[in-house]
Amino acid sequence: MNISTLFFGELEVQETEVFTFAQGVPGFEELTQFTLVQPADSAPFSYIQSVQEGGLSFLVTDPFLFFKDYDISLPETVQEELKIEQPGDVLVWSVVTMNDDFTKITLNLLAPIIWNVKTKLAKQIILHDSEYNIKHEIVLSEVSEEANEPTQVEG
Template sequence: MKVETYLFGAVEISPEKVINFPSGLVGFEESKRYTLVHEDDKAEAASFTLQSLDDPNLAFQIVDPATLGFNYELLLSDAENALLQSPATEDIAVMQLLFKKEVDGKAVISPNLRAPLVINTRARVGLQKVMESLRPNITLSNLSSAV
């Protein structure tokens, strides 16, 4: 199917590349179908665009938390596990939404630490796991120091 996007123009999307978020995303509950888009000339993408298929003007930048030094260990409720179709651990991808905010008059890009996306990559279904507080089971690594 051909989809018009805000950032990439017309893009051809195969139906098996659609990711369903049955509950939508926080603030965007009406958009339930998404796909991942990235520039083709990049060998390995560090970030992706999560493009809504329900609203061509809606897109989010997302990243693997590991690229930012985060490691999530999330506990899913029975309802969340059922929504994700009881995935195997190796079929789960956790991603962070990036957002832009103004700090001292400058635009700063930050990850949304409290509401990561959890995606069953095999079933192509996901949810946004909203956490009221950060728990100590999130580990940070210092990416600037030698390993």
């Protein structure tokens, strides 16, 4: 299928590249179908692009690249909902926010996006009783050389 996007122009998206947020994304509950866009020149950042609304995409990154000690535990209900069988099937994304002149970049570590790469199901969760917040500042020079691929959660 072809989708017309605000930032990437026309994109050809294979059905196998579409993943589903069963309840949508918070604030955009009616939008459930997304695809991952990884422009070569934007590593370590990627985009989660809505398939249904070309004007909506979220800048995301692998939080473990910037916060090696980032520690999350997925509730059993989330594991069941996303049909997670193996920890290696899960990718974790954090939504990125930048100020207007790109001098301050923050990650939302409180509400990561959990994506089961096998079932193509995803959900943004909130880590209750957590020390994390929605704006953890990062410094790009601290990112590792392994920034081209997201880190999989280990069990």
